[in-house]
Amino acid sequence: MDMTFAEKILAKYSGEKEVVPAQIVTVKPDHLLTHDNTAPIIQKIKPELTEYGVYNKSLPIIVLDHVIPAASEKTANNHKIIREFVKNHKIEHFFDVGYGVCHQIVVEKGLALPGELLLGSDSHTCSYGAVGAFSSGIDRTEAAALMLTGETWLKVPNSIKITLEGKLQPSVTAKDVVLHIIGDISASGANYCSVEFHGNIEQFSVEERFTIANMGVEMGAKNAFFPVDNITTKYLKSIGISTSQYTAIYPDEDASYSKELKYNLSDITPVVALPHSVDNVKKVIEVEGLDIQQCLIGTCTNGRLSDFKIAAQILKGKKVHPNVRLLILPSSRQVYLDALKEGIIDTLIESGGILLPPGCGPCLGAHQGVLAPKERCLSTANRNFKGRMGCKDAEIYLASPATVAVSAVHGKITDPRKEVH
Amino acid sequence: MKVWKYDDNINTDMLFPGKYVYTCSTPEEIKPHLLEDLDPPFAKNVREGDIILAGKNFGCGSSREQPVVGLKTVGIVAVVAESFARIFYRSSINQGLLLIECPDVVKAYSKGDNVTLDIEHGKIIVGEKSFFFPKLPEEILSIRDAGGLLPYTRAKLKKK
Numbered sequence: 001m002d003m004t005f006a007e008k009i010l011a012k013y014s015g016e017k018e019v020v021p022a023q024i025v026t027v028k029p030d031h032l033l034t035h036d037n038t039a040p041i042i043q044k045i046k047p048e049l050t051e052y053g054v055y056n057k058s059l060p061i062i063v064l065d066h067v068i069p070a071a072s073e074k075t076a077n078n079h080k081i082i083r084e085f086v087k088n089h090k091i092e093h094f095f096d097v098g099y100g101v102c103h104q105i106v107v108e109k110g111l112a113l114p115g116e117l118l119l120g121s122d123s124h125t126c127s128y129g130a131v132g133a134f135s136s137g138i139d140r141t142e143a144a145a146l147m148l149t150g151e152t153w154l155k156v157p158n159s160i161k162i163t164l165e166g167k168l169q170p171s172v173t174a175k176d177v178v179l180h181i182i183g184d185i186s187a188s189g190a191n192y193c194s195v196e197f198h199g200n201i202e203q204f205s206v207e208e209r210f211t212i213a214n215m216g217v218e219m220g221a222k223n224a225f226f227p228v229d230n231i232t233t234k235y236l237k238s239i240g241i242s243t244s245q246y247t248a249i250y251p252d253e254d255a256s257y258s259k260e261l262k263y264n265l266s267d268i269t270p271v272v273a274l275p276h277s278v279d280n281v282k283k284v285i286e287v288e289g290l291d292i293q294q295c296l297i298g299t300c301t302n303g304r305l306s307d308f309k310i311a312a313q314i315l316k317g318k319k320v321h322p323n324v325r326l327l328i329l330p331s332s333r334q335v336y337l338d339a340l341k342e343g344i345i346d347t348l349i350e351s352g353g354i355l356l357p358p359g360c361g362p363c364l365g366a367h368q369g370v371l372a373p374k375e376r377c378l379s380t381a382n383r384n385f386k387g388r389m390g391c392k393d394a395e396i397y398l399a400s401p402a403t404v405a406v407s408a409v410h411g412k413i414t415d416p417r418k419e420v421h
Numbered sequence: 422m423k424v425w426k427y428d429d430n431i432n433t434d435m436l437f438p439g440k441y442v443y444t445c446s447t448p449e450e451i452k453p454h455l456l457e458d459l460d461p462p463f464a465k466n467v468r469e470g471d472i473i474l475a476g477k478n479f480g481c482g483s484s485r486e487q488p489v490v491g492l493k494t495v496g497i498v499a500v501v502a503e504s505f506a507r508i509f510y511r512s513s514i515n516q517g518l519l520l521i522e523c524p525d526v527v528k529a530y531s532k533g534d535n536v537t538l539d540i541e542h543g544k545i546i547v548g549e550k551s552f553f554f555p556k557l558p559e560e561i562l563s564i565r566d567a568g569g570l571l572p573y574t575r576a577k578l579k580k581k
Contacts, residue, residue: 188478
């Protein structure tokens with residue numbers, strides 16, 4: 001029987017010859033990702049950790065990223081508890097405050113490889129399909145159980161095949177593509193499904209595939225997947241991973257999909273997701289002129305070198321509008337360093353940008369760039385839910401780094417295809 | 422028993438704002454902020470045995486489990502929705518919160534209707550009409566029957 005990517009990898013990890021959608025299988029993931037939530041996770045299983053220990057010291061990947069540097073005594077203490085746990089249990093993959101956002105770190109450090117299976121107590125764990133892994137989000141309780149047993153159950157999902165045809169127009173980016181798709185199929189359009197991206201994907205770098213896979217959960221997907229190609233192997237080589245270190249898994253040619261969708265990329269224009277739902281997508285030209293008080297370029301969705309390069313090209317020699325605060329949030333220390341070396345950070349700061357430490361920062365509204373009532377923020381993040389940036393009476397609009405950078409200069413939402421003056 | 426009725430795409434920030442996620446983890450810390458940005462009187466007025474009725478994609482968004490822990494703590498007996506987001510669905514199994522995916526129930530309900538739940542027979546009565554919902558697969562029921570994933574895991578570890 002021909003199988004989809006999700007069917008093939010779940011068959012492999014459950015030791016079955018073949019599996020079908022809705023079947024429940026038991027799997028042992030290669031890694032379990034947790035972040036600042038590690039503290040409440042381990043507190044749930046204190047006696048068990050003393051009695052049985054962690055299932056395997058190389059299973060957990062722990063990254064401190066959500067509220068960094070600590071914003072209060074309570075969050076500082078959380079970090080302290082996690083550091084002690086890491087030391088006592090000799091956890092192999094630990095990244096303290098300053099390394100970056102967990103999802104970026106997992107990919108950048110080569111901890112998610114093609115054909116591997118990862119679970120994480122964060123909804124954007126679906127990002128690693130960018131490099132051909134199967135990855136999905138779970139809650140804290142399940143992470144606690146996995147920490148002890150190393151295994152869990154998964155339901156084999158239906159699969160959706162999305163074929164991307166044609167070529168993107170200038171100033172239109174991967175972010176516009178994924179927002180366009182979510183606008184089309186809705187925030188629940190891929191619920192419980194594995195979403196595979198096929199077609200002219202060679203025009204997307206691993207960084208851009210990351211942006212698209214990252215937002216898989218915003219269409220309800222269990223995981224998102226790009227087949228491994230030359231672009232993936234080249235990227236992995238650049239971070240020191242050779243092809244002998246992984247076995248890529250590809251869907252079979254006649255695999256059966258619950259839905260097949262096609263998009264012509266040349267038809268897509270810059271888009272923006274309006275409050276308070278990621279699927280409330282409109283063309284930028286339809287909402288041009290709305291004034292904004294804050295802009296955010298970065299996060300695990302769009303905080304990589306190529307994103308800041310786009311922003312710097314637009315902002316070079318320009319000034320951010322006096323009514324706007326432009327926050328720059330690199331997704332990792334490595335991205336920060338690379339952007340420094342290329343002079344990108346200079347450009348962004350000279351234009352008026354405010355540089356934040358690599359982490360989740362304002363994205364979840366815990367600290368750094370919280371909004372005031374009636375303020376409007378244009379952001380490259382992945383969610384615009386009411387209250388997401390700390391204030392229920394503020395509005396969040398989502399767009400690409402190009403749209404956000406151009407808009408920051410004008411002080412209002414602006415189509416990036418327009419010249420900046 | 423009161424029915425709390427909500428729309429489509431009720432996300433995790435509406436159920437429990439992100440700004441509290443890293444400072445509130447225990448049921449007592451969670452309770453006062455439950456549905457804070459969606460329905461401010463909820464936390465104060467919800468009573469044990471109440472039911473939530475909602476549209477499509479209930480619980481979409483973050484993997485935070487405070488919404489589920491909170492709803493379980495205040496005694497919500499079931500959430501009936503047209504559909505659920507998957508992490509929320511999984512999380513509810515792990516906490517032993519009953520979720521019922523049944524679009525017909527949600528569509529049949531009008532304000533003021535009596536809603537009765539018969540879990541044993543998989544039946545919901547809305548006003549005069551009865552609706553049946555399917556049982557969960559065995560593997561999942563065993564987690565719920567153990568009282569949630571952690572008691573289930575503890576029992577499994579002891580057996581080994």
